[in-house]
Amino acid sequence: MKCSNFMVFGYHGQMIERSVLKSRLRHLLDSFRAVELVGPRQVGKTTLAREFISTDSPNYFDLEDEASRRRLTYPMEALADLQGLVVIDEVQHQPQLFEALRVLIDRPTHIHRNGQYLLLGSASPRITHRQESLLGRAVTLEVAGFDLSEIGSSRENVNHLWLRGGFPGAYLPQTDDVSATWRRDAINRYLYSDLPQLGMNVAAPLMMRFWQMVAHYHGQIWNAAEPARSLGIGETTVRRYLDYLTQTFMVRQLQPWHENLGKRQVKAPKIYFRDTGLLHSLMGVKTLPQLLAHPQSGASWEGFALEQVLRIAQPDQAYFWATHQGAELDLLMFKGSQRVGVEFKRADAPRVTTSMRIAMNDLKLDALYVVYPGLHRFKLADGMEAVPLWAMLPGGGRNRGVDATRMRVGGKD
CATH class of the missing domain: 3.40.50.300 (P-loop containing nucleotide triphosphate hydrolases)
Incomplete structure (x- = not known):
C-alpha cells in the first residue's frame, strides 16, 4: 500500500x-x-x-x-x-x-x-x-476535524482551533473572513444538499431555525418541549431532527450516567456541537474578540475542550452525571475498571467545588481533572488536579502538563 x-x-x-x-x-x-x-x-x-x-x-x-x-x-x-x-x-x-x-x-x-x-x-x-x-x-x-495533537499546543493555535473549528477549509484560510465564508457555505450545503441526499427530508429553512435553536442548547441538558413550541411541531419530530444532526456528526448527545445512589438523577442528554467553528457561525461570531465577549463563550469553550479530551483520551465509554439536587460532573470516562472525572472551567485559577467533592465520593472516581485554559498544572485536593487543556498532548512532560498515559485514563506517573 x-x-x-x-x-x-x-x-x-x-x-x-x-x-x-x-x-x-x-x-x-x-x-x-x-x-x-x-x-x-x-x-x-x-x-x-x-x-x-x-x-x-x-x-x-x-x-x-x-x-x-x-x-x-x-x-x-x-x-x-x-x-x-x-x-x-x-x-x-x-x-x-x-x-x-x-x-x-x-x-x-x-x-x-x-x-x-x-x-x-x-x-x-x-x-x-x-x-x-x-x-x-x-x-x-x-474522521473528525483537526485536533490539538495535529495543530500544536501554542495559545494562538488553540484559540484558532476553538474559533474556527477543525474542518480544514475553515481552519487553514489566511483570514477569519474567508473562514467564516467557508463555514457559512458548508452549513448551506449541508441543509440544501447533504440531508436530502441521505433521505432526511426537512425543509432547509425549518432545519436552519432548528439548528440555530440547538446552538443555544450547546452545553446544556436537552429539552425537546421548547423547540417544539417555537417551531410549531411535535416533540417527536424535534427529537428526529436532533437525531439527524447527531447521525451526520454535527452534534454530540452526551448521555447521562446513572448510579444507584438513592438520589434523583438527570436522565436527558447534554447537547454539544462537535465542531465549534460551525457553532460560532450559527452564533454570528467571526473573530476571537467577538467570541471572548459573547455570553455563550464559556459554554462554547467547554464543548471545545470536551471534544478534544474525548479524542485524545479515547475512553471506552463517556457520559455526564447530574442530580436534581445540583451535583454534576461534566464528563465521566471509563477505561477498563478505571473511572476518571473531568470538569471544564474557563477560569484563570479553578478551585474545588462542593459539586466536585460529591461527584468524587458518590461516583468513586480514581481521579478528577479540572481542565482549564491556563498555563500550569497543580494539585487541588487528594485525587484532584487542575490541568491545562494543551497539557493532554503526548510528550508534554511533567513540567508542562499531564503525563500522556494518565490522560488516556488510568495510567500511572
Missing part, C-alpha cells in the same frame, strides 16, 4: 500532518477485511483514502461521480474479481451495495482471492445500512 506522509496544506503553505489518523487506518487495514471510514463531508476522508490507493485505480469508486455509479450498476459483477484494496467513496448514495458487500466479505479467503474494502461515508452506519448491516464484518474509524 502507498503510505506517504499524510499532510493537509493551507492556503499560505501551512502543513498539518495527520500521522496518528493514518496510522490508525493502516492498523485496521492490516487486521480486518472491511473498514468503514466515517465523518462529515470536507473533513479529510477522501484525502486519507488517497494515501492508500490512487483515484486512477480501477479499485476506486466515487459514488458522486456518474461513471463510478454506472460501474456499480451490477455490484457483484463489478466487485467480485477485484483484488487488493477496494475503496468506495460516499457509499451512502447506494445503500443496496451493502448486500453485495456482505456476500463478498463472507467468502472464504482460501477459495476466493477477495478484495479488501474501505468504505467512506458521511453519515453514521446506522443510516447507511438501512437495508443490510455489516455488523460483525466491518470495523469503523471516525
Whole structure:
C-alpha cells in the first residue's frame, strides 16, 4: 500500500500532518477485511483514502461521480474479481451495495482471492445500512476535524482551533473572513444538499431555525418541549431532527450516567456541537474578540475542550452525571475498571467545588481533572488536579502538563 506522509496544506503553505489518523487506518487495514471510514463531508476522508490507493485505480469508486455509479450498476459483477484494496467513496448514495458487500466479505479467503474494502461515508452506519448491516464484518474509524495533537499546543493555535473549528477549509484560510465564508457555505450545503441526499427530508429553512435553536442548547441538558413550541411541531419530530444532526456528526448527545445512589438523577442528554467553528457561525461570531465577549463563550469553550479530551483520551465509554439536587460532573470516562472525572472551567485559577467533592465520593472516581485554559498544572485536593487543556498532548512532560498515559485514563506517573 502507498503510505506517504499524510499532510493537509493551507492556503499560505501551512502543513498539518495527520500521522496518528493514518496510522490508525493502516492498523485496521492490516487486521480486518472491511473498514468503514466515517465523518462529515470536507473533513479529510477522501484525502486519507488517497494515501492508500490512487483515484486512477480501477479499485476506486466515487459514488458522486456518474461513471463510478454506472460501474456499480451490477455490484457483484463489478466487485467480485477485484483484488487488493477496494475503496468506495460516499457509499451512502447506494445503500443496496451493502448486500453485495456482505456476500463478498463472507467468502472464504482460501477459495476466493477477495478484495479488501474501505468504505467512506458521511453519515453514521446506522443510516447507511438501512437495508443490510455489516455488523460483525466491518470495523469503523471516525474522521473528525483537526485536533490539538495535529495543530500544536501554542495559545494562538488553540484559540484558532476553538474559533474556527477543525474542518480544514475553515481552519487553514489566511483570514477569519474567508473562514467564516467557508463555514457559512458548508452549513448551506449541508441543509440544501447533504440531508436530502441521505433521505432526511426537512425543509432547509425549518432545519436552519432548528439548528440555530440547538446552538443555544450547546452545553446544556436537552429539552425537546421548547423547540417544539417555537417551531410549531411535535416533540417527536424535534427529537428526529436532533437525531439527524447527531447521525451526520454535527452534534454530540452526551448521555447521562446513572448510579444507584438513592438520589434523583438527570436522565436527558447534554447537547454539544462537535465542531465549534460551525457553532460560532450559527452564533454570528467571526473573530476571537467577538467570541471572548459573547455570553455563550464559556459554554462554547467547554464543548471545545470536551471534544478534544474525548479524542485524545479515547475512553471506552463517556457520559455526564447530574442530580436534581445540583451535583454534576461534566464528563465521566471509563477505561477498563478505571473511572476518571473531568470538569471544564474557563477560569484563570479553578478551585474545588462542593459539586466536585460529591461527584468524587458518590461516583468513586480514581481521579478528577479540572481542565482549564491556563498555563500550569497543580494539585487541588487528594485525587484532584487542575490541568491545562494543551497539557493532554503526548510528550508534554511533567513540567508542562499531564503525563500522556494518565490522560488516556488510568495510567500511572
